[in-house]
Amino acid sequence: MSEKKSAAQQAIGDITPKxxxxxxxxxxxxxxxxxxxxxxxxxxxxxxxxIALYRSDQxxxxxxxxxxxxxxxxxxxxxxxxxxxxxxxxNAMGAAGQLKVVLAxxxxxxxx
Numbered sequence: 001m002s003e004k005k006s007a008a009q010q011a012i013g014d015i016t017p018k019x020x021x022x023x024x025x026x027x028x029x030x031x032x033x034x035x036x037x038x039x040x041x042x043x044x045x046x047x048x049x050x051i052a053l054y055r056s057d058q059x060x061x062x063x064x065x066x067x068x069x070x071x072x073x074x075x076x077x078x079x080x081x082x083x084x085x086x087x088x089x090x091n092a093m094g095a096a097g098q099l100k101v102v103l104a105x106x107x108x109x110x111x112x
Contacts, residue, residue: 007061040070047071048079051095052087059095063102073103 005013008023032042043066050059066076076099084092 038069040066043069043071044075044079047076047095048083051080051083051091054088054091054094056094056098060098060102063095063099064105067102073099 006020006024006028008020008028011020012023013020032039037045043062046062047059047066050056050062063076067073077096080092080095080099083095
């Protein structure tokens with residue numbers, strides 16, 4: 001039986017296996033599991049940083065993770081709107097577009 005590959009292993013494991021391992025073991029295995037912040041709060045902080053720094057390559061993944069970690073679509077939309085005034089209009093517009101795509105995907109958690 002083959003073990004399911006992590007998102008990092010699937011995305012970059014073939015070209016940068018050590019970076020994929022560090023992503024799995026250190027970033028998500030240690031940093032994301034530390035006490036002090038809930039996964040929901042870590043997701044909000046991460047999404048905010050990615051939007052503010054215009055790091056759109058990772059944003060879609062983290063928007064989906066934020067939904068899985070308990071943030072609602074309305075909360076993410078509110079954060080994006082708020083960030084328009086602090087991180088820049090283009091950053092917020094790009095993030096809004098990515099949130100729309102994530103919410104339209106079949107496996108995204110939906111608010112009820």
